[in-house]
Amino acid sequence: MNQDGRKRVYIFHVTPVIDGGRFPIKRIVGEELTVEADLVADGHDVVQGRLGWRILPNRPWSYVPLQPLDNDRYRAVFPLTEIGLYEYRIEGWVDEFLTWRYRLVKKWALGQDIDAELLMGRELIWQRIALYAKGPKSKSDEVVEALETLRRLLHRFDETSEKEQRLLLMQDPQLEQMMRKLPDLQHAGQSRRFPVRVDRIRAGFSAWYEFFPRSCPTRKNGHGTLRDCEEFLPYIADLGFDVVYLPPIHPIGLQHRKGANNQTVASPDDPGSPWAIGNEEGGHMAIHPQLGTLTDFDHFHQTLRALGLELAMDLTFQCSPDHPWVKEHPQWFRHFPDGTIQYAENPPKKYEDVFPLNFDTPDWQDLWNALLDITQFWAERGVRIFRVDNPHTKPLVFWEWFITQMQSRFPDTIFLSEAFTRPKLMEALSKVGFTQSYTYFAWRNTAQELRDYVSELFFTEKNQYFRPNFWPNTPDILPGFLQTDRPAAFTVRFILAATLSPNYGIYGPAYELLEHQPLSWGSEEYDHSEKYEIRHWNLSQQPNIQDVIKKVNAIRHQELALQHNGILTFHHVDNPQLLVYSKRDPAYHSRLLMVVNLDPVFTQSGWTALDMNALGLHEDAHYVVHDLLTGARYAWNGPYNYVELHPDGYNAHILRIEEGI
Template identity: 65%
Template sequence: MEMKRPARVLVLNVSPSVDCGRFPIKRIVHDTVTVSADLVADGHDVVRGRLAYRVRPDGLWQFVPLAHQGNDRYQGTFKTTTVGVYEYRVEGYIDAYATWRERFEKKRAINQDLPRELAQLAQIIAQHLAMASSLPEDVRIQLAQVQQQLESLDVEAAADLATSKVLQDLMLKAQDDQDVGRSEIFLVRVDRPRALFGAWYEFFPRSCAREGSRHGTFAESEPFLEYVAGLGFDVVYLPPIHPIGTIHRKGVNNHTTAKASDPGSPWAIGSAQGGHLAIEPSLGTLADFDHFHQSVQQLGMELAMDITFQCAPDHPWVQEHPEWFSHFPDGSIQYAENPPKKYEDVYPLNFDTPAWQALWEALKDVVKFWADRGVRIFRVDNPHTKPLAFWEWLIGQIQAQYPDAIFLSEAFTRPKLMYALSKAGFSQSYTYFAWRNTPADLRQYLMELTRTEVKEFFRPNFWPNTPDILPEFLQTPNVTAFAIRLILAATLAASYGIYGPAYELLESRPVRPGSEEYDHSEKYEIRHWDLSQTPNLQHLIRQVNAIRHQEAALHNNHSLEFHGCDNPMLLVYSKQSQVDGRVLLMVVNTDPVYTQSGWTALNMQILGMADDAVYIVHDLLTDARYEWRGPYNYVELRPDSYNAHIFRIEAKEGI
């Protein structure tokens, strides 16, 4: 069998890629994907490169010429225009015509061997006409015409035609695909903008009854949605809304014995009233849920639904599919444990069951059921306790039918496992933000998220609190502590969320010293929240969310840059918008108790200004304006004020 001649150009070190292309990089619609690669060939011939890309599964290949960056490195870009999966590869080839033209120009300058060189060009054109497998017909006709003209012209006229822009363009279109070196194919998962940017608000509908001691309903929760929308949030996230188990139900503060009036934990899913496809009867019906969902949308927000793949002992699956669970030697089903803690109200699913395929399909049907009802955002509980291969399959299956579906991973676990979940398909992830409090810790962590390969696949969603987590920093009714963490979360990350009303009402008491669990946690009891109580953080939340909607610089993570300051308690950082070019500069005092002051040391090049520039910093929190000069400027932040600046940098003449 005749061996095909290998291409002379090797395509190496393609970037960006995740694990050599095993997993897709992530982008949103209207993003620019910049691809680089080494194109290496022998000798001194001219090397060309092109970036090929298309939308899967059967979009037409589009081609973008690569620009030489030096040292055999080439680069090109393409725009994402639709939600879905793109694929791309880098191609390199020897440009015989450009190689010929470089040599010809040198010889023409000294009038050396021009007829022979023109004859060689005729051979090159003939080879392209004979071998180009996908040559467009119009290009073929025009090349044949040029070939005829070259034969009829005198040497000088032929030389002009041979080096003309017309022939250069034709030869670029006439590349022989048989001599092209190609990289492997790489993938881009393109999501809608909400996968990158949004403010989330979590609350328990059962705590929205008009009388605080009674179980609330979806209908009674709808007026509360107006409050959430008024705070400026984009996503309403509900804890599980399914029937809650009665067997081994937990009581107040996770007590092992529940009273008859205790509602139980929503994460103990399933009872005689149904499982993951049913609604907790105390909340209402499926029709009530649909009406609630419509109200969320009418207020300009989206609904995020909790996906928790575990069962209460009285979940219908326990009787119908005991093979989906692990068993103790005595035959009883194993409950969840994290020694010394026991969770008798929860049965984990056994993903090692021989019936794993049926289990996978059933879990996919759960997500599909709610997606069919219009839900497009899913917050997934503890995904790190289920196989990575399962998530890659499930998310792929759902997004194949619903490309706009978004999945948030709630995994507070080992960093590489969190990253692996993102690679497997999760659109966003909870992070370690709740435990990063000092400027040094925050800088180090954010640099990892935005300046390493992690940025290609991991989208952070910063939560200063959750129903499970009351960090030590917030275990004080100090409004400044809550304000600091809110501003940091909302300006460092494009997506952030709070569990409310606990957050804005400064809920700060742990169940016991040294614990990060709330006292009288809403996970186990119905709470009555007095939204009129003071002090509270409602005004600041409205301000910050309004700034987030107004300033496109806060809609991305990639432009985050840290700047210097001589006070280690002050964190100084900036973000810039690719949409309008505006730059925001944040200065945050991370000390909730004492006034802190210092001198900034701004990187003026990053801010797009000369070192001696005079400019205005407009504080979007207070509407104050200050004239600054160059990188070194004095700041002083007091806990009895905002304790932070969110500056928009403006030209001096804009006062």
């Protein structure tokens, strides 16, 4: 029998845990992790436990005692001080000394004889001293101090024969403190080890701006270059963004190149889709010649960082028919019976300009390593954020390996999953390692839809591993809500994205310049999409919502409540066209109340019924709310207050709760 029957403590219901510990929970560096567990043993013996944690792969374990809650539930907290992969475990044991002392005090209170009990306690203390004294010669200062203290206490115990004096010594708080520092773990039970992925701050708080460098707005005609784009970067920084995301910047295939609006026949001047990667000038490690050289890329990257921005590159693991891999590694692609390579399609859509990779190839290991080499090539040039195109069309097992490999070498790497796919598959991608994920936010429009969806993301187990990144538009998606020239529609969706989620992004300049024309009625494709042609943008075009974006991004950087998922609460309002929600940081340093008019056409008004406890206010409190968008201040009383929002204004309040009256 291999089981030790003296390990009497069972450990149940450890939280937070994802799928029994198969996948890591996610946190941000600087946070603390609160762990809870049930520790159960037979009888009335005193159970003790501790939480152990370490940074992988081989840091030493640290420990903190578990504190009892109620009904055999325990809790402990440990700090997350570094980026990387952690693991934690729970240990539990029956504490013979504390059990003995509990019985000693009970017998004394009942007037029973305790002479034998006192001698038993003395023996338990000596056993504990002997256990640690025979340990390693090199002992921590804490252990040495505890051993010396226990020896002194026992010496005083032996010097007196008075029962009352001995009882007082055995009840000395210092004795309990020292015995807790020297736990007897010989028969401690252990939980399994549970992983924790700790990412840098940018993983939890970011504002992304996507643009096509070939359409660089600082160039008025022709194909933009990376050098041209350096002049555009101050505009992005001034708007308050911190991540600049570029669609693929590699050579574009010539065979089956797509024309304007995804036409199957391209004219000689059509630039093609950047996602059709590769031609005779290179593949995924090359720069499109019309954009510049690797030297130009490095200079662009340096300029970007000097402005306080960070670059996100696109990872698109597919090839054009002209990609060098098609000739060099034909086994990495699927073939029809006649030997031709299968192009990508998602019926009824066809992508004749793209060859998907075959992850079922017998040569899969070389394929995986080649894809890792690509990403490490750009990481070695300083890129630490990657937006991954269509990850749901590649195996989960590949991504788990790939992201682990990347983050073991570059721990600060962030991966954004562009996976508009089935919910469970989207969640699985987050579990296997993706740092952030696109969401269905673009299609959630009504107050009820938004409440339900945001609650699903932030109030369920998903918030342990799934980090949403809200995008109101992308080059692929022009939602029906934005197919209007009304600035209020764009303002509303922007404010919702930027205040509901700490991570969000926009595709610009299309967004701030109110690009709203679909390819056709019922389509979510842009007319004259930048995916297939060069556009020249006029940044001074009116109307636009540049001032709104700049102001909201400034608020995000000022208010802690918007920099993490925080404590989000939806509040009742008697008009379904209004959405009212609050966010605050745990210490109440930042308390914000958002009121958004979801109607971009008509003025809407209503009476709130606020959850005053969630706001940290008494039910009958008098307080001031400061609108950070307009600067106005309002005196409010209790939960019921009148609000009215006009589409010709911001169509929203971002109210800071500042003080009582």
